[in-house]
Amino acid sequence: MKKICFMLIAVMAYGMLSAQFAGIQNNEEQPLPAGFKPASTNTFLSQYPAINGDTRQATFRVVAPYAQNVTLQLSGKHPMTKDDKGVWWYTTDPLVVGFHYYAILIDSVPVMDRGSQAYFGSNWESAGIEVPEGREGDYYRFNKDIPHGEIRSLYHWSEINGLERHINVYVPAEYEKNPKKKYPVLYLVHGWGEDENGWSVQGHLANIMDGLIAGGKAVPMIIVMPSGDIKTNSDVRKASGDITDILIKDLIPYIDKTFRTYTDRDHRAMAGLSRGCAQTWNAVLNNMDKFAWMGGFSGSGRFGPNPFNPKAPVTTVETAYNGAFKDAEAFNKKMKLLFISIGTAEGQGAKQTYETLKDHGIKNLVYHESQGTAHEWLTWRRALNDFAPRLFR
Known part of the structure; x- marks a missing residue:
């Protein structure tokens, strides 16, 4: 009986941790910053990258709690900052409107951002972000x-x-x-x-x-x-x-x-x-x-x-x-x-x-x-x- 109870507690604890980690991955743990909304190029239900249409800034997030360094590669390389939950963040300066490929470097290894749809560019399936124009687009x-x-x-x-x-x-x-x-x-x-x-x-x-x-x-x-x-x-x-x-x-x-x-x-x-x-x-x-x-x-x-x-x-x-x-x-x-x-x-x-x-x-x-x-x-x-x-x- 004790063994069964212990197993139940372990399963429940694992489930709670898994749910918490899934929540981080699915961008559910906090609302978007004021003025930002998910990029039109995101995968279904992904909140990040997020775009501010007025300032043309983009905020990126990567869940990589065990990484030592995470870098955004978008018109140059930009070191991201890690918070106490193991989530890495970066907000850009104003970007040029239009479509841009980007990659995430996790400990120097380039990977696709799972928040983005895949676009074939530079000979690999790359992440992409659309910085919206106004009505001229x-x-x-x-x-x-x-x-x-x-x-x-x-x-x-x-x-x-x-x-x-x-x-x-x-x-x-x-x-x-x-x-x-x-x-x-x-x-x-x-x-x-x-x-x-x-x-x-x-x-x-x-x-x-x-x-x-x-x-x-x-x-x-x-x-x-x-x-x-x-x-x-x-x-x-x-x-x-x-x-x-x-x-x-x-x-x-x-x-x-x-x-x-x-x-x-x-x-x-x-x-x-x-x-x-x-x-x-x-x-x-x-x-x-x-x-x-x-x-x-x-x-x-x-x-x-x-x-x-x-x-x-x-x-x-x-x-x-x-x-x-x-x-x-x-x-x-x-x-x-x-x-x-x-x-x-x-x-x-x-x-x-x-x-x-x-x-x-x-x-x-x-x-x-x-x-x-x-x-x-x-x-x-x-x-x-x-x-x-x-x-x-």
């Missing part, structure tokens, strides 16, 4: 009062890659209501370290396009979001092939066979951000029989020495991309739009490219700047919001 938020398109998750076979490849495809709200109507297509590529889900998740592409189309600002279009990487699996262990070849020989034929598309160059565009911008320039300028519209966000073409390959020939505006720009008049007749966008905190490289092309006589050029933003998703949302309405007009 409504264009990428869900609008319950307008028709909504769909993001379709599909796989296609790539002979070049030797396996199935995942893509996301946006179709406008009217697609199923007009069974005989054909649509132009935009191929939209992510940047290095991210994947084909970036534009639909971090970029809020569907919300942006739904709003533009509903407002009559953009032509209804299909948008294909592929991976910019050569994939591998247990059978295909070594990456091989070329992204441009996969696009031209595998993906475009699949899209034209699967969806109701116009198949001529005048109804096909391509754009990308960062590394995806470089992939866009290579693909479009070497296949101008396939595309009549192109855009680059946070990047542009390169003329001069190649910083990534010092042994490569130095190019000029006339020799780069197999001489695509050499005859400016011929280029102008083929390319209906060359859109170059950059965040003002990213430097002047893109503007220099724009000026070089303009001075060379290239027309149908548009230079766009995102004020106050750097190499981040808010820059690219703004770029898409300006780029898409210009297409297929």
Whole structure:
């Protein structure tokens, strides 16, 4: 009997401690600071990270009672402070609005914050936090009062890659209501370290396009979001092939066979951000029989020495991309739009490219700047919001 009583007491004590620890983990032990609310990027019911929309400050908390050091990695490294319950805290200075990846370093080991949803960035499942804009950010938020398109998750076979490849495809709200109507297509590529889900998740592409189309600002279009990487699996262990070849020989034929598309160059565009911008320039300028519209966000073409390959020939505006720009008049007749966008905190490289092309006589050029933003998703949302309405007009 004594043994049973002891076991019951032990179980009850363990349950109380477990409940108390669970309460700490689930952020239940105290209310949020005044003016703060859970970030929109949090997991279900997670109160932290918490955002103050007025001050643009964020408060982070980590339950790690046995850790010696905990550091927030968000635009630099910030040591967190431990309280008497084993909970670590840090409140930031005012942050730049938009989406930011972050990590938690527990005794120097980077881990994901379990309070955040997972976002694939920098080649791993990373935590992320959205610092909200005011009403100027409504264009990428869900609008319950307008028709909504769909993001379709599909796989296609790539002979070049030797396996199935995942893509996301946006179709406008009217697609199923007009069974005989054909649509132009935009191929939209992510940047290095991210994947084909970036534009639909971090970029809020569907919300942006739904709003533009509903407002009559953009032509209804299909948008294909592929991976910019050569994939591998247990059978295909070594990456091989070329992204441009996969696009031209595998993906475009699949899209034209699967969806109701116009198949001529005048109804096909391509754009990308960062590394995806470089992939866009290579693909479009070497296949101008396939595309009549192109855009680059946070990047542009390169003329001069190649910083990534010092042994490569130095190019000029006339020799780069197999001489695509050499005859400016011929280029102008083929390319209906060359859109170059950059965040003002990213430097002047893109503007220099724009000026070089303009001075060379290239027309149908548009230079766009995102004020106050750097190499981040808010820059690219703004770029898409300006780029898409210009297409297929």
